[in-house]
Amino acid sequence: xxxxxxxxxxxxxxxxxxxxxxxxxxxxxxxxxxxxxxxxxxxxxxxxxxxxxxxxxxxxxxxxxxxxxxxxxxxxxxxxxxxxxxxxxxxxxxxxxxxxxxxxxxxxxxxxxxxxxxxxxxxxxxxxxxxxxxxxxxxxxxxxxxxxxxxxxxxxxxxxxxxxxxxxxxxxxxxxxxxxx
Numbered sequence: 816x817x818x819x820x821x822x823x824x825x826x827x828x829x830x831x832x833x834x835x836x837x838x839x840x841x842x843x844x845x846x847x848x849x850x851x852x853x854x855x856x857x858x859x860x861x862x863x864x865x866x867x868x869x870x871x872x873x874x875x876x877x878x879x880x881x882x883x884x885x886x887x888x889x890x891x892x893x894x895x896x897x898x899x900x901x902x903x904x905x906x907x908x909x910x911x912x913x914x915x916x917x918x919x920x921x922x923x924x925x926x927x928x929x930x931x932x933x934x935x936x937x938x939x940x941x942x943x944x945x946x947x948x949x950x951x952x953x954x955x956x957x958x959x960x961x962x963x964x965x966x967x968x969x970x971x972x973x974x975x976x977x978x979x980x981x982x983x984x985x986x987x988x989x990x991x992x993x994x995x996x
Contacts, residue, residue: 816959817842817871817908824864830857831914832906835890839876840906854914857906875905959991 819825827848832838834855842859849858865871879890892904916922917930962970964986972990980987 817865817873819865819867819869822867824866825861826864827858827860828865829909830859830906831855831911832857833877833903835879836904837878838906841874841876843871845871856914877904957992959989961987961989963987 817828828842828845830840832840832855840857840859844863844865845859845861847857848860849856851857861871881890915930916925916927919929922928922930958973960972960974962972964970966981966984966986968986970986970988972988974990974992977989977991978987979989
């Protein structure tokens with residue numbers, strides 16, 4: 816669910832899909848404004864813009880795409896007998912500073928300043944304290960997740976299990992947090 820908590824309309828949303836997977840993103844009322852496949856970066860434009868307090872459901876379909884024959888399993892998150900679905904499988908929403916150029920010579924070559932690795936510590940903490948181990952200047956969010964699996968698997972996600980059902984030979988599980996994480 817994409818939600819606009821800001822007092823002004825939101826015109827677009829940015830995603831960084833995992834380049835190791837084929838990812839389809841569907842958001843009602845958007846069009847794909849940019850699809851940089853080399854950098855694995857997409858921008859979707861809301862038409863009309865997402866209004867303050869409005870939300871829309873985003874659907875991500877992620878498929879493994881190993882190429883050729885491997886000497887070892889390179890993608891252990893998505894395997895035949897189970898899946899470990901975390902924040903690296905689905906697309907990252909918003910700007911991802913982990914994709915920035917880190918080499919000082921490369922940054923200089925492209926006219927970029929020194930990379931800011933960490934904000935200065937503050938005695939009286941402000942919004943900068945929202946920094947966490949995941950990275951970025953993030954907010955804690957509410958999560959409502961529906962996961963589809965093959966019929967012989969069980970999906971586990973953050974929150975409490977609200978429901979489980981089967982359709983078209985697949986199992987579905989819905990989890991929701993009862994408080995922001």
